Ligand code: NOJ
C-alpha cells in the first residue's frame with residue numbers, strides 16, 4: 001500500500017504545485033534526456049524549495065510531436081524517461097517527502113500512433129473500432145469550432161487515406177480526437193485513470209477538457225455532454241479514491257470555467273486562465289483595474305473547489321481569454337519581437353517577459369502566492385531562467401533546468417550536442433550565472449526569496465483557503481485586499497507602479513491593532529480611526545497580519561492556529577496533516593523560550609526532523625528534534641521533550657506554567673495540551689532512569705543512546721522529585737533534581753561532540769576537580785548531532 005503524504009482530502013487547497021517535465025529536469029544516464037531517476041534524485045531540491053506537489057507533464061510512450069501530449073500508450077513510461085518501476089520509485093520517494101504527485105490524463109485526443117487509431121483507420125466504417133474517433137466524409141462538419149493551433153493548422157479535419165475519410169482533431173493533425181459518443185471510449189479512459197490512481201498518484205490534470213464532444217451549430221466547447229461525462233468520472237473517483245483530485249485544463253472565461261467545478265461534482269480544481277494575462281496587464285498599465293475586474297467577474301465556486309493560479313507554464317502565455325484590444329496591448333508591451341508570438345500568445349518565460357527586473361518578478365509572484373487559489377510554479381522560474389525564442393513551437397520555454405555552471409548546466413553528463421534541447425546561453429541568462437548552485441549560495445538570490453515566500457505562505461493557510469475582499473483606495477496604482485480565514489486576517493498591499501506610491505486605506509474595522517509585517521516580522525504603527533497611511537517603494541508589496549496567525553516573537557496564547565486536533569492517540573500528532581499543524585505551533589513556541597537564543601531572528605519555518613517516543617516508560621512523551629530555518633543564515637537544531645496531557649496534569653501546567661504550552665490539543669471530546677516537558681518531574685525521572693539503565697531509544701530516523709561517562713551510575717531518583725528549572729540563553733535548560741543533582745538538557749544541538757559536555761567529561765576523569773562532575777551523558781546520534789541530553793551531578797551532596 002502506498003503511503004500517502006496526508007490524509008486531508010482537500011490537500012490541494014494548501015498546495016503549492018511545481019510544474020516540471022521529466023525530460024527537462026535531470027538526465028541521470030548521460031543520454032541528453034531528463035529521466036525519472038534524475039527527477040527522483042532532485043526531489044530534495046523541491047522539498048527544500050518548499051513546494052508541496054509536483055505536476056509532471058506526460059511521460060508516456062509517444063512520438064513526441066506535441067512533447068508527449070500525443071500519447072501512444074497510456075499505461076507505460078516513455079523508454080527515454082525510464083520504466084514503470086522508476087515511476088513507482090519516484091512516487092514513493094515523493095510521498096516520503098510529503099510531496100503530492102499530479103500526472104496527466106490526456107482525455108481529448110491520442111497520438112495517431114496509438115493502437116486505437118491504427119485499428120480505427122483500418123476497421124470498417126461504422127464498426128466499434130472505427131468509432132473510437134470522430135470521422136466524416138467531408139471536412140465541413142462542426143464549422144463553428146475554432147482552430148486552436150492557428151500557426152500550425154488550418155482546419156480541424158484531416159484526411160486519412162487508409163480510412164478514406166476525414167478525422168476530427170482540435171489540436172495538431174497527428175492528434176485525432178477521441179469520440180465520446182462511443183461509450184467504450186469513456187470506459188477506456190476511466191480504466192486508464194484507475195491504473196494511475198491505483199498506483200498512488202494524487203491528482204490528475206485533465207488536458208483540453210472543454211472539447212470532448214462535438215455538436216453541430218455550436219462552437220463544440222463546454223457542451224452539456226462533456227459535463228455529464230466529467231460527473232461520471234468524478235463520482236467514480238469519489239467512490240474509489242476520495243482523497244484524490246481532478247484538475248481541469250479549460251482555457252475559458254470565468255463563467256464557463258467554473259462550470260468544470262459543477263456543483264462540486266466535476267473537477268476539484270480548474271486553472272484560472274483569464275486572471276493570468278491581467279496580472280501582466282495591471283503591472284504594465286500600473287493600474288489595479290484589470291485584476292480586480294476579472295476577479296469580481298469570477299462567480300463564487302463550490303466549497304470543495306479551488307482555482308489553480310499560474311503566471312507561466314510550458315505553453316505560450318495564452319491570450320485567448322482577453323479582448324482584441326487587450327491582446328494588442330499585451331503584444332505591444334510583452335512581445336515586441338514578433339518571433340516571441342505563437343498562436344494567440346507569447347512564448348516567453350517569466351524573467352524575460354518582465355525584462356529580468358527582480359522587483360517585478362517578486363511582485364507578480366507575491367500576487368500569485370496571495371490571491372485566492374493554489375499557486376503553480378513553472379520549473380526554472382524560481383531561479384529566473386531565460387528562454388530561447390529561436391527554438392520553434394514552445395521549445396524555447398522547455399530547455400534543460402540549470403543546476404550549475406558545469407557542462408550542460410549540470411543537467412546532463414552527456415555530449416552537449418546530444419541534449420534534447422540546448423541549454424540557455426543568452427548572455428543575460430547564461431546558465432553559468434543563472435543556476436541553482438550559484439543562487440543557493442547567495443541568500444539574496446531569487447531562489448532564496450522564493451523559498452522564504454513559500455515557507456511564509458505555508459504558515460498561513462488563509463492564502464489557500466480564505467476569502468478575498470478588495471479595498472478601494474483612491475490611488476489606483478495600488479492593489480490592496482484582505483484575505484480572511486479561520487482566526488486570521490492578512491492585508492496584502494501591492495504597488496503596481498515603478499515609482500514609489502502612498503496609499504490611504506480604510507481599516508477602521510481593525511482600529512487598535514498593530515499590523516505585523518510578515519516578511520520581516522516587524523510591527524507597524526497601530527491602526528486608528530483615520531485612514532491608515534502606507535508608503536511603498538517601486539513595485540513594493542506588503543503582507544500585513546492584522547489578526548492572529550503570527551509565528552515568531554509572539555508569546556503563545558490560546559488562539560486559533562495553536563490548536564491541533566488529533567484523530568487518535570498522541571502519536572497521531574506526528575502524522576500528516578496534524579504534523580504540519582504541530583510544526584506551526586512549534587514555530588510560535590520556540591522564539592518565546594530563553595534558550596532559543598536569537599531574539600529578533602525571524603523564523604522561516606520549523607521542521608520536525610525526528611520523533612523519539614519514550615514509549616511505555618512514559619506514555620505520550622516524546623523527544624522531538626526540530627530544525628529551525630531562519631529567513632537569513634544557517635538553520636539550528638533544537639531538542640524538545642514534548643508531552644501530551646489531559647485532565648489534571650494539563651490543568652496543572654495551564655495554571656502554573658502556561659508559557660510551556662506548545663498547543664491546545666483536541667482529541668474527540670477530550671481537551672488537553674502539548675507542552676514542553678523538560679522540567680516536568682515524571683519526564684525528568686524517566687530520563688534519569690534511562691541514563692542509569694543506559695537504555696537507548698529509537699525514533700523515526702535516528703536514535704538516542706544513553707551512555708555513562710564513568711563507571712559510577714547516578715543515584716536513584718525519587719518518583720516525584722522537587723525540581724527547579726532554569727532556562728539559559730546559551731541553549732540549554734538545567735533542572736536541579738531534589739536538590740541533589742542537575743540534569744542539563746542541551747536544547748540547541750551542534751554537529752559533533754558538544755564542547756561543553758567534553759569539558760565536563762574531562763572534569764569527571766579528574767576526580768580532584770570538585771565543583772561539578774559528569775556521571776553520564778545521553779547521546780542522540782540523530783542526523784549526526786551527537787549531543788542530546790547531558791547529565792551531571794554535584795559530587796559532594
Ligand atoms: C494542452 C497542453 O498544455 C499543450 O501543451 C498541448 O499542446 C495541448 N493541450 C494539446 O495536447
Ligand code: CA
Pocket residue numbers: 027028029030031032033034035080
Ligand atoms: Ca536520460
